[in-house]
Amino acid sequence: MGYVAVKGGTEAIEASLDRLKYDRLKGEEIVEIKTILATMRPLVDQVMSEASLYAPFLAALAIKQAGGSMEEAVFLLRAHRSTLPRYYYSETVDTEDMFVERRISASFKDIPGGQLLGSTNDYTHRLLDFNLVNEKKEENQAWLQEFQERMCDDVADKELQFFPKVVDYLREEGLFERYPLDDTPPKDITKQSIQFPTGRSERLQVLTRGQTGAVTSLGYASLRGYGQVHPTIGEVRVGNVPIHVQHPYEEESDPDDLFYIGDVKLTEVESFVPVNVKKQNQKEELEFEIGYGISFGQNETKAIAMSILDQCLENPHGEFPTHDEEFVLLHIDSVESTGFISHLKLPHYVTFQSKLDSARQVKKGGNNK
């Protein structure tokens, strides 16, 4: 059999691109970037998190261009990121500096500083709100005004609060192990492909940019018995953290001479996982370990699932796929998984013909017997 190179798709591809544009425009409606930014922030956050690029405007543009397709929007933003030079590395971000908008614990009701519900869908009825079908700007403005008036009282002269970590109190009680600061320079998976076994920094970087659905599913699988981690949430916090960078040319490193470059919004989760530890006297004692999850923007489900997977991967176990770092880390990236699945629809004429040839040969051989 001879292989034949084919051509002739150029015009069809151009017509297909026109068709794609037609499908986006035929409704004769334009969704503005500012509308996406103002009304679909969780979607923007999810695209930024999976693309591993904090750029709300570009994420909203990607959503518009992709017509709302998550995988396409993430692909667009990841591709754009690859065209940009990296100028700086930030100083180490500490989430104790977070301006907290939401902070809850499932482990204790009385956490120092209190539980702040902030903005969440958790307590909504999940009934479709048909009032939104004919939403009116005037009514919204009236609600906003009334809301702001309600908020104006008892504000004066209050100190800004920065909230301590729940786990720090448990560490003081000796219930959790204290770790010294580990300043080992992190590896960067965008500069070097991961090699197994991975380091902790590589695992956390892959998990935090993982596809929300994939990370959530594998975290859920672990809870259901395909893993050995079932945590209690110690703390979920959502808010803005300040980002600082050093001057690129100044040698002195006075912390007061850093550049503040802005804030990024994050969701951070610490999960408490009970483990039995064998002590020197051979007796088992119950201790706790922490699973860590974090995500750009507000994406609590993903951050909680990440904290489960973090703990799974810290404790490899051959019996459970969610404790297998190769299984987890190589299958949760949005661009890699959707790219590989979608490549299956591209022409495979030669390889498939080869398989057909093999099948024909086998059948022919069988008939000859």
Added chain:
Amino acid sequence: MKRKQRTEILIQDGGVLAKELAEMVTQSYKFREIEEPHYGLTMIKMRETAKKSLFYLGEALVTEAKVEVHQSIGIGIVIGMEEELAKHLAIIDAAYRAELPETMEWEEKLEVAAEKIFQQKERQQAEILKTKVNFETMEV
């Protein structure tokens, strides 16, 4: 005022004060754009709280600008697509590096802006604190 505090005020102020201060410089001194405002990335380094180790969270889009004022080079960096603000920050940075006398007069303006920003944050936090839960233990 040191750079960290200064840049925090100028960025959180939203750019109005940065524009005013930068224009004071460009009206009185020669100013050259070394690099026009352009986009790039900053990789965010985090410390996780489980084992206190470091890792990279992901990148943030930044706008950077470089200018020269009075033989001093200034840099402006800000998260987002903020060409004007990056340029103004660079001019102000150069003015401080050149120790221009105007910078002495800016302290008061920066402090007034800082107080305004602080009050906005107080208000914002007071609003968030309205969602604080007051648990009451129920008798069963």
